[in-house]
Amino acid sequence: MSAQERYARLAREPMVEVAGNATPARSLREILHRRDLLALLVRRDLKARYKDSALGVVWTLVRPLTQLLIYYIVIGKFLGAERGIPEFAIYVFTGLTAYGLFSEIVSGGTSSIVSNSGLVKKVYLPREIFPLASVGSALFNFGIQLIILTAATIVLGSPPLTVDLVYFIPAALLLVCFGTALGLLLAATNVYLRDLQYLVEVLLMISLWASPIVYSWGMVRDFLGAGVALDVYTSNPVTLAVLGFQKAFWLAGAEVGAPYPDDLMLRLWITVGVSVVLIVVFQRVFARLQGNFAQEL
Amino acid sequence: MTSPDLTPNRERPTIVHVSDVSKRFVIRKDNSLKERLVTFGRAGRRHREEFWALRDVSIDLRAGTTIGLIGHNGSGKSTLLKVIGGIIDPTSGSVARRGRIAALLELGAGFHPDLTGRENVFLNASILGLSQEETTERFDEILRFSGIGDFIDTQVKFYSSGMYVRLAFAVAVHTDPDLLLVDEVLAVGDEAFQRKCLDKIRQFQTEGRTIVLVTHNLNQVTELCDRAVLLDHGRVVHDGATTTAVERFRDLLEEARVAEEAESDAEPAPTGSVVETVVHAVGREPGDPVAPGDDLRIAVTMEHPTGLDDWVCAIQVATPLGPAIWGTTSARLTDDLGTLRGERTVEFIVKDSPFAGGRYFIHASLMTTAGVHLFDVAQAASFTVPYDERLTGVVHAETEFSGDVER
Numbered sequence: 001m002s003a004q005e006r007y008a009r010l011a012r013e014p015m016v017e018v019a020g021n022a023t024p025a026r027s028l029r030e031i032l033h034r035r036d037l038l039a040l041l042v043r044r045d046l047k048a049r050y051k052d053s054a055l056g057v058v059w060t061l062v063r064p065l066t067q068l069l070i071y072y073i074v075i076g077k078f079l080g081a082e083r084g085i086p087e088f089a090i091y092v093f094t095g096l097t098a099y100g101l102f103s104e105i106v107s108g109g110t111s112s113i114v115s116n117s118g119l120v121k122k123v124y125l126p127r128e129i130f131p132l133a134s135v136g137s138a139l140f141n142f143g144i145q146l147i148i149l150t151a152a153t154i155v156l157g158s159p160p161l162t163v164d165l166v167y168f169i170p171a172a173l174l175l176v177c178f179g180t181a182l183g184l185l186l187a188a189t190n191v192y193l194r195d196l197q198y199l200v201e202v203l204l205m206i207s208l209w210a211s212p213i214v215y216s217w218g219m220v221r222d223f224l225g226a227g228v229a230l231d232v233y234t235s236n237p238v239t240l241a242v243l244g245f246q247k248a249f250w251l252a253g254a255e256v257g258a259p260y261p262d263d264l265m266l267r268l269w270i271t272v273g274v275s276v277v278l279i280v281v282f283q284r285v286f287a288r289l290q291g292n293f294a295q296e297l
Numbered sequence: 298m299t300s301p302d303l304t305p306n307r308e309r310p311t312i313v314h315v316s317d318v319s320k321r322f323v324i325r326k327d328n329s330l331k332e333r334l335v336t337f338g339r340a341g342r343r344h345r346e347e348f349w350a351l352r353d354v355s356i357d358l359r360a361g362t363t364i365g366l367i368g369h370n371g372s373g374k375s376t377l378l379k380v381i382g383g384i385i386d387p388t389s390g391s392v393a394r395r396g397r398i399a400a401l402l403e404l405g406a407g408f409h410p411d412l413t414g415r416e417n418v419f420l421n422a423s424i425l426g427l428s429q430e431e432t433t434e435r436f437d438e439i440l441r442f443s444g445i446g447d448f449i450d451t452q453v454k455f456y457s458s459g460m461y462v463r464l465a466f467a468v469a470v471h472t473d474p475d476l477l478l479v480d481e482v483l484a485v486g487d488e489a490f491q492r493k494c495l496d497k498i499r500q501f502q503t504e505g506r507t508i509v510l511v512t513h514n515l516n517q518v519t520e521l522c523d524r525a526v527l528l529d530h531g532r533v534v535h536d537g538a539t540t541t542a543v544e545r546f547r548d549l550l551e552e553a554r555v556a557e558e559a560e561s562d563a564e565p566a567p568t569g570s571v572v573e574t575v576v577h578a579v580g581r582e583p584g585d586p587v588a589p590g591d592d593l594r595i596a597v598t599m600e601h602p603t604g605l606d607d608w609v610c611a612i613q614v615a616t617p618l619g620p621a622i623w624g625t626t627s628a629r630l631t632d633d634l635g636t637l638r639g640e641r642t643v644e645f646i647v648k649d650s651p652f653a654g655g656r657y658f659i660h661a662s663l664m665t666t667a668g669v670h671l672f673d674v675a676q677a678a679s680f681t682v683p684y685d686e687r688l689t690g691v692v693h694a695e696t697e698f699s700g701d702v703e704r
């Protein structure tokens with residue numbers, strides 16, 4: 001292209017204001033425009049994580065499987081939780097799969113800007129792309145766990161082929177939306193308050209025990225009794241999603257008539273809606289804070 | 298020097314418009330939750346310092362020009378480049394821009410240390426707006442330009458800083474940018490690579506691309522750029538011809554040095570000074586033209602109030618652009634000069650002066666034998682040699698054309 005042609009082309013292009021603080025619509029458009037890059041970042045995330053390890057992707061599974069083993073033996077066998085919960089292993093793994101998705105989105109999102117500081121400081125990109133890339137790599141690991149979970153249910157003779165499988169859709173959507181909302185907020189604030197990520201680790205650990213993963217919702221109901229306390233407990237988005245997953249994958253529960261909160265489907269969808277609102281709100285916060293990312297890193 | 302593309306300025310579209318940009322940094326000394334809580338509120342304010350890195354900067358960049366951005370360390374050059382690149386937001390003011398941009402900011406272009414060079418090329422090219430196919434297509438060319446060979450499949454954390462920049466520069470120039478921002482990265486490349494980069498930049502100039510170059514190599518600015526912007530403590534103090542900018546920058550640096558000296562000791566130990574420097578051809582007056590072959594007399598008068606034992610007088614002859622082309626010192630030519638007390642004049646005779654047509658400056662310095670500069674006068678005196686139509690360069694060598702030789 002000659003210089004003249006270049007000038008003519010440039011003269012036709014509009015001048016665009018270089019500005020952070022994009023509206024959710026604009027940043028969504030920019031990110032959609034760069035979905036190639038998003039995919040590449042997700043792949044990079046995964047690759048960089050397993051680059052130096054001999055077993056590669058197997059490591060993604062070591063953690064949940066170890067957790068499963070520990071809970072199965074300690075809580076199921078020693079503490080006897082197994083007695084009230086049939087197919088305890090499937091039950092725990094279902095919960096862990098759901099929780100794992102959420103916790104990986106949140107913890108990956110929280111550190112996403114800081115750990116990509118090399119890029120944030122050098123090039124302009126819609127910065128939301130980094131927490132979103134964490135969502136992507138979390139979804140990849142989630143996919144693998146989901147395959148194992150399904151395989152396990154088939155091996156144990158109860159493949160999840162019932163109408164209740166539809167619960168999976170809002171439950172997974174809820175985890176992704178709620179996780180993304182928190183990821184956006186925490187990614188931005190972690191730049192300014194670096195030890196936030198340690199706090200997040202602790203809160204995630206608490207949230208593992210605050211949801212019916214190694215114990216059942218029925219036990220909580222019996223303990224708290226129906227009332228405000230139970231409502232508060234159940235309204236935790238992670239709890240709702242875990243219950244949705246159990247409804248979909250843990251068929252033994254339906255056989256013994258394990259209790260679930262009323263209107264679970266409706267509550268799931270409402271919480272999805274709330275999470276979407278949160279995404280919009282937290283994206284605003286993110287956009288406000290992102291103007292100073294490069295200089296704070 | 299102008300770029301080879303001769304389109305008049307007003308016909309070139311504006312590519313970047315920076316209007317009234319100011320940038321304030323808040324430097325906090327507490328960066329953790331605990332510290333933030335402890336220093337909450339009023340006390341917190343004591344833990345922050347405000348600092349203006351850019352003040353009311355307005356510049357307009359036209360397509361196809363090469364702009365040098367110069368200024369002292371901390372004057373805001375990198376900050377301005379980041380604001381133009383959209384990497385940091387200005388505190389006030391705005392930047393508008395069009396066209397495709399590639400930025401090479403302070404060492405590296407956002408590589409991921411754990412990925413190989415190849416993977417990073419794809420990632421980086423994608424960030425700069427190339428599709429997967431386009432990158433695949435240009436990959437060999439990028440690799441060839443970078444010259445890093447087999448290291449392309451090594452993780453970049455094992456790269457040397459030069460290799461890192463080679464790859465980054467190679468990617469950036471192969472993404473077809475309309476605007477290229479370069480911040481001091483060329484300095485780490487070896488000479489061969491620097492030459493390659495400069496050639497590339499010249500090629501870019503003919504293609505009508507716009508380049509903003511931050512560098513401390515002032516010769517590069519005068520050689521390469523059409524225009525220079527001089528920043529001083531975040532303000533634009535000059536925007537225009539490169540030679541003027543470079544001169545003003547040298548003045549500023551000198552002022553700063555003098556101010557610093559004045560500040561450092563209230564009562565400085567006497568350092569002595571260079572009082573006067575005179576240069577002329579033997580048998581003619583100072584100011585008269587000097588012809589090649591004349592004997593040149595350079596006389597330097599120095600003084601020291603209390604007495605200085607180990608002193609040396611150093612002189613250089615330099616071209617107006619800066620580089621010294623000849624120099625010597627009294628210590629190289631003679632032994633002990635005794636003590637310098639009061640005024641003393643030393644005299645050098647350059648026999649059979651070899652300087653070709655042009656203007657030359659004399660830099661004179663009073664130094665200790667250990668090489669510490671006590672007093673420098675840049676461009677203390679000057680002389681002019683008339684141009685010889687037949688020759689160019691700074692050395693006069695008698696030359697004749699000896700005709701065609703049949704072979």
Ligand SMILES: Nc1ncnc2c1ncn2[C@@H]1O[C@H](COP(=O)(O)OP(=O)(O)OP(=O)(O)O)[C@@H](O)[C@H]1O
Pocket residue numbers: 294295296322323324348350368369370371372373374375376377
């Ligand atoms: N992230 C930041 N936080 C606080 N202050 C900063 C930050 N980045 C730059 N500064 C300050 O802003 C000023 C300008 O910095 P900048 O990097 O733009 O200088 P520069 O002209 O590029 O200098 P150099 O020639 O050394 O590269 C400096 O005083 C620096 O301390």
Ligand SMILES: [Mg+2]
Pocket residue numbers: 374375376403480
């Ligand atoms: Mg700099």
